[in-house]
Amino acid sequence: MNILECLRRVEDRGAVETAHRVLQIVGQVFRYAVATGRAERDITPDLKGSLSSVKGGHFASITEPKAVGELLRAIDKYTGTFTAVCGLQLAPLVFVRPCELRAAEWAHIDLEAKEWRYFVTKTGTDHIVPLSNQAVAILSELKPLTGHGRYVFPSERTPHGNRCMSENTLGAALRRIGYSKEQMTVHGFRAMARTVMDEVLGIRPDFIEHQLAHAVRDANGRAYNRTAHLPERRAMMQQWADYLDGLKNGAVVIPINRAV
Structure with missing residues (x-):
C-alpha cells in the first residue's frame, strides 16, 4: 500500500485537514x-512535508510562532473588562472549544x-484539562471577582453569575x-496549539488530539478513556504554557517548515 498515494486522494478532494489527521492515525499504527x-x-x-499546509477555513488561526507572540502581547494590552481579558489570556493556554471556555464552571475547576x-x-x-501554572494564576486572580457565582466567565448583564459570557464577547x-475574523478567531486557538505543538515542539500527535477532546483510539480500535496519558499531558500543557511565555517575551523562534 502506498500511504502517500492514499493521502493524496484525500487531499485532492479538498480535505487537507483530514489528510493530516489520517497521517497522524497511520503514525499511531x-x-x-x-x-x-x-x-x-x-x-x-x-511524509509530513509532502502534504499541503492546513489553511484556516471558517475558523481563522495564527500559527506562525512570531505572529503568535505578537498576538499574546496584544492580548495582554487589551483594556476591556477583566473577565474578557482573562478569557483571552486563558484561551491559548487551554485551547478548548469556545463554548466550553465561556461556559466553564467553578465547581468543575x-x-x-x-x-x-x-x-x-x-x-x-468526560474531559480533563490539566492546568499549567500560568492558567492557575489567571483563574486565581479571577476567582475573587466571579467565584461567588456558577460561571468562571459570567455575563456582564447578570451580576449574580447565573448566565455565562456571551458567545460574541471574546470574538469582539x-x-x-x-484582529479581523479573517486573521484570528477564538476557535483558532485550537488550531494554533495543534499546529505549533506538533510542528515546532514535536509533541506526540495523539497527546495533542486527546487534549483537544477528539476521539482517539488505540491499536485495537478501542477509545481511550479521559485519563489516558494524563501525566504526559500535564507535562505537555506546562511545556506549551512556558513556550507561549517565551514567544510573548520575544524569544527567538523556530519557523514552521511549510510544504513547497
Missing part, C-alpha cells in the same frame, strides 16, 4: 508496530489539583485588539 516488533520505524514523519474536569457535549465524553475582544 506504525508506533504500535515498532513497539511490538512488527516494523523497524515510523515513516510518517517523512480544582486549582489545588490544577485540573478542570467537565463533560464534552459534542463527543458525549479580538476585533478590538486589531
Whole structure:
C-alpha cells in the first residue's frame, strides 16, 4: 500500500485537514508496530512535508510562532473588562472549544489539583484539562471577582453569575485588539496549539488530539478513556504554557517548515 498515494486522494478532494489527521492515525499504527516488533520505524514523519499546509477555513488561526507572540502581547494590552481579558489570556493556554471556555464552571475547576474536569457535549465524553501554572494564576486572580457565582466567565448583564459570557464577547475582544475574523478567531486557538505543538515542539500527535477532546483510539480500535496519558499531558500543557511565555517575551523562534 502506498500511504502517500492514499493521502493524496484525500487531499485532492479538498480535505487537507483530514489528510493530516489520517497521517497522524497511520503514525499511531506504525508506533504500535515498532513497539511490538512488527516494523523497524515510523515513516510518517517523512511524509509530513509532502502534504499541503492546513489553511484556516471558517475558523481563522495564527500559527506562525512570531505572529503568535505578537498576538499574546496584544492580548495582554487589551483594556476591556477583566473577565474578557482573562478569557483571552486563558484561551491559548487551554485551547478548548469556545463554548466550553465561556461556559466553564467553578465547581468543575480544582486549582489545588490544577485540573478542570467537565463533560464534552459534542463527543458525549468526560474531559480533563490539566492546568499549567500560568492558567492557575489567571483563574486565581479571577476567582475573587466571579467565584461567588456558577460561571468562571459570567455575563456582564447578570451580576449574580447565573448566565455565562456571551458567545460574541471574546470574538469582539479580538476585533478590538486589531484582529479581523479573517486573521484570528477564538476557535483558532485550537488550531494554533495543534499546529505549533506538533510542528515546532514535536509533541506526540495523539497527546495533542486527546487534549483537544477528539476521539482517539488505540491499536485495537478501542477509545481511550479521559485519563489516558494524563501525566504526559500535564507535562505537555506546562511545556506549551512556558513556550507561549517565551514567544510573548520575544524569544527567538523556530519557523514552521511549510510544504513547497
